[in-house]
Amino acid sequence: MKCLKTISKIITELLMIIEYILEPFKYDFMIRSIITAASSGIMLSALGPFTINRNMGFMADAMAHATLPIIAVGVFLGFSISELGVPASIIIAFFLGYIVKNINIGEDTAIGIIFSSFFALGFVLISVLDVTINLEDLLFGQILAVSTFDTYIVGSLLFIVLSVLIIFFKQLLFFSFDPIGAEVNGLNTTFLNYLFLIVLSVAIVGSLQTVGIILVLSMLIIPAAAAKLVTKTFVNSIRISIVFGVTASVTGLYLSYFFNLPSGPTMSLVATGIFILAYVSNRLINKNTANLVPIEEET
Amino acid sequence: MNVTREKNIKNKPLIISDGCCIQYGDSSALDDVTFSISEGKKVAVVGPNGGGKSTLFNAIAGLLPLAHGSLKIKGMDPHEAKGLVSYVPQKDLINWNFSLAVKDVVEMGLTNKNSFNLFSRKKINEKIKDSLNNVGLLHKINENINNLSGGQLQRVLIARALAQNADILLLDEAFSAVDVGAQEDIMQLINSINLDGKTVLIATHDINNLEEKFDEVLCLNRHCCAFGDPSEVLTEEVIQEMYGSHNEMFKNHFKNNHRVTNDN
Numbered sequence: 001m002k003c004l005k006t007i008s009k010i011i012t013e014l015l016m017i018i019e020y021i022l023e024p025f026k027y028d029f030m031i032r033s034i035i036t037a038a039s040s041g042i043m044l045s046a047l048g049p050f051t052i053n054r055n056m057g058f059m060a061d062a063m064a065h066a067t068l069p070i071i072a073v074g075v076f077l078g079f080s081i082s083e084l085g086v087p088a089s090i091i092i093a094f095f096l097g098y099i100v101k102n103i104n105i106g107e108d109t110a111i112g113i114i115f116s117s118f119f120a121l122g123f124v125l126i127s128v129l130d131v132t133i134n135l136e137d138l139l140f141g142q143i144l145a146v147s148t149f150d151t152y153i154v155g156s157l158l159f160i161v162l163s164v165l166i167i168f169f170k171q172l173l174f175f176s177f178d179p180i181g182a183e184v185n186g187l188n189t190t191f192l193n194y195l196f197l198i199v200l201s202v203a204i205v206g207s208l209q210t211v212g213i214i215l216v217l218s219m220l221i222i223p224a225a226a227a228k229l230v231t232k233t234f235v236n237s238i239r240i241s242i243v244f245g246v247t248a249s250v251t252g253l254y255l256s257y258f259f260n261l262p263s264g265p266t267m268s269l270v271a272t273g274i275f276i277l278a279y280v281s282n283r284l285i286n287k288n289t290a291n292l293v294p295i296e297e298e299t
Numbered sequence: 300m301n302v303t304r305e306k307n308i309k310n311k312p313l314i315i316s317d318g319c320c321i322q323y324g325d326s327s328a329l330d331d332v333t334f335s336i337s338e339g340k341k342v343a344v345v346g347p348n349g350g351g352k353s354t355l356f357n358a359i360a361g362l363l364p365l366a367h368g369s370l371k372i373k374g375m376d377p378h379e380a381k382g383l384v385s386y387v388p389q390k391d392l393i394n395w396n397f398s399l400a401v402k403d404v405v406e407m408g409l410t411n412k413n414s415f416n417l418f419s420r421k422k423i424n425e426k427i428k429d430s431l432n433n434v435g436l437l438h439k440i441n442e443n444i445n446n447l448s449g450g451q452l453q454r455v456l457i458a459r460a461l462a463q464n465a466d467i468l469l470l471d472e473a474f475s476a477v478d479v480g481a482q483e484d485i486m487q488l489i490n491s492i493n494l495d496g497k498t499v500l501i502a503t504h505d506i507n508n509l510e511e512k513f514d515e516v517l518c519l520n521r522h523c524c525a526f527g528d529p530s531e532v533l534t535e536e537v538i539q540e541m542y543g544s545h546n547e548m549f550k551n552h553f554k555n556n557h558r559v560t561n562d563n
Contacts, residue, residue, distance in 0.1 A: 170406070174410045177393055180360075180362065
């Protein structure tokens with residue numbers, strides 16, 4: 001009898017814990033936020049390995065910052081940030097891609113100039129046009145404010161990004177590792193370059209409400225960097241990066257709900273936690289295997 | 300210039316360069332380069348660093364435009380002849396920030412503008428296996444590229460070029476950063492590829508025994524110093540023209556005396 005009581009108590013406590021965990025799902029805004037966070041997590045982390053492999057982290061950061069003047073003008077004209085997503089992405093991708101390729105002052109220098117000047121222009125336009133934008137939300141994300149329309153938009157952007165990645169995967173892979181070899185093989189490398197810039201820009205602009213301009217880079221780079229540490233090949237690193245990206249965004253959102261923390265920074269910190277765990281695992285595995293695996297003979 | 304052009308033209312020329320000039324901005328990288336390479340030849344392209352070897356390969360591969368002259372591959376301009384040329388670049392030019400499986404690297408050779416990730420993999424896998432088998436690395440098909448030696452990596456890149464099934468194979472610095480044994484393996488592999496009828500051009504710094512290894516040699520130092528049979532064209536004047544003040548280092552590699560000898 002006493003045993004049954006104990007079991008019943010444990011089951012009751014378990015149910016309470018489950019209820020507590022599922023509590024956010026009672027609210028529509030949380031369901032919308034979780035779907036949006038997961039979509040952003042998938043988009044960014046799927047593109048992360050390509051971005052790291054091509055050393056384009058700075059370019060991606062510049063893309064995020066370059067959105068500010070477009071958002072300022074768009075909101076002034078009466079559009080929402082979600083509605084501005086695709087056109088803003090295309091403008092930024094073509095503009096940055098063209099400037100970097102054609103202004104012969106070094107890639108980092110050109111990106112640095114655009115990065116800072118566009119960000120500054122954005123602030124000036126917000127002030128001059130007297131646009132009503134919550135800058136803190138824009139810089140660090142405010143996912144809890146997403147509407148159903150926003151969720152549909154981010155879901156559509158996820159579909160576009162994944163479709164491009166799946167259809168052009170082999171070509172993008174070749175171009176990412178060996179652009180010269182890809183061109184010799186007859187691939188249209190200019191097209192592939194702009195295609196990648198557009199989907200990267202789409203993913204970044206689509207994620208601004210989730211993590212904001214400043215922190216979007218963390219969700220693009222950190223899951224991919226962590227995946228690189230625990231996988232052996234590029235293809236696997238994309239799969240694991242997506243798992244890490246979704247885990248970071250959804251877990252971050254959960255933690256921000258339960259502990260009343262800002263959602264974007266919490267997601268970034270969870271991603272950093274995953275990276276630290278991956279780094280420690282990598283060191284431990286390497287330490288162990290270094291003593292176990294014999295050096296392979298050359299054949 | 301000692302050129303075996305007439306002989307080559309009779310032997311069905313594959314690559315014809317006539318006064319080819321290439322510029323980077325205002326500075327000339329290659330000036331007035333004339334040669335004719337027939338099908339099935341094995342050609343060494345030698346010269347100092349910055350002499351224009353990679354530039355010429357880039358032009359043949361259709362990556363660089365000509366400033367003057369003409370360069371034809373099977374009668375076509377290089378950018379029209381993509382698919383006829385496969386290129387094994389210097390290893391350092393490939394981004395290795397992430398690693399790849401050997402099979403993924405070889406599959407790049409099968410990737411062209413029509414390669415969408417929607418089709419059956421059966422044929423692709425067969426071609427990957429064939430190419431790796433040709434370079435003796437089929438057993439490494441699932442290996443991580445980072446675990447391979449320099450010589451093995453070079454052979455994987457050659458397998459990638461073979462998968463493309465092009466008529467012309469360009470190998471840029473194929474022997475750099477590999478030990479002597481691996482160089483021999485790569486040379487044997489190139490010989491077997493050449494025996495299959497492919498035309499092979501190799502940019503190399505090693506001018507030892509060129510007459511034993513190659514049918515023809517193209518000597519570059521921002522212009523064409525010489526082109527033809529290695530035993531005929533590697534004269535003291537040509538070596539001087541290529542390497543200038545470093546000429547002394549190659550004093551034992553002149554015509555009819557291409558082996559390293561000990562002066563003492």
